[in-house]
Amino acid sequence: MVHRELRDVAQTVSTGTLPAPERIERIVAAAHSRYRTDQDGAVADYIPVLAAADPDLFAVAVTEIDGDVHEAGDAGAGFTIQSISKAFVFALACEAHGHPALRERVGVDNTGLPFNSVIAVELNDGHPRNPMVNAGALATTALIPGATPAEQWERVRTGLSRFAGRGLELDGGAYHxxxxxxQRNSAIARLLESYGRIDVDPGALVDVYTRQCSLRVTAHDLAIMGATLADGGVNPVTGERVVSAQTARDTLAVLASTGMYERSGTWMFEVGVPAKSGVAGGIVAIAPGKGAIGTFSPRLDPAGNSVRGQRATAYLSRALGLNLFASDPHGPDGDGDATRAIDSREEPAL
Structure with missing residues (x-):
């Protein structure tokens, strides 16, 4: 297998550079201004507490790997992390059990089906396929070390707090x-149990998983959490190593193919950076070796991704030169500057 053959081969990492801080400030402000009046999408209503969100809240934050933070809008507004937690819990589980175990137990391939699909589990003989859908996320949370559900929950809370560089707290109203x-997550957990994919009580597992989704964060937090993955697992604000560079790489690889649900292929084609969304309206997007973007806006598209957040992130990806697949010609025919003005005709189909 390729992953075994390459395990001992040194990896070349993409670092690159961002524009000067004052230019980043202008670009972040421009991204916020450009989309702050966008009314497309609808607030999630299948969870009562989410239906009460203010649809006009909008925040954009960028954190560089040196710890500098650039923000516009409601960057301090709190919301629940929801499915964005899947990325960071995957990192914690990967750190505890290693690359091969997570690849085998949870999987890393896109299902092409909605995030809460039960059919995806049945179609694959109980294999969750990837950790960014609910079935895979439940299987991942089950792997978090802890003798009791309470210990697992505290390991999750403190782990995600280390990514954010501050203590994250449970939003009790959202949790309840x-x-x-x-009911659907409970059904998925019991289905995973029937296939032998989890070794813990499914009811207790759903409780821990729901708690992790109910942690309260801000766009500022998301940008720092993402920048920790961008900086090889080191929090650029606190200087603490949260996970290994290998775990950070593994997490970003999974996000690149599965982080935006069934729209992940479109996302990579149009935007070109690993990202994860949550149905409360948050998005985190990571440019390895450069930094990360955190956005918040509650209006969602049919796949559950924030509309303003996607469009602002796409703008920032182009304006800051973050797209992993973009390059300038080398030599006399290239100007060596991937950062340029954004033409309105280049708006991605998001």
């Missing part, structure tokens, strides 16, 4: 609201 509407 989600527990009242958790």
């Amino acid at each position: 609201s989600e527990m009242l509407t958790n």
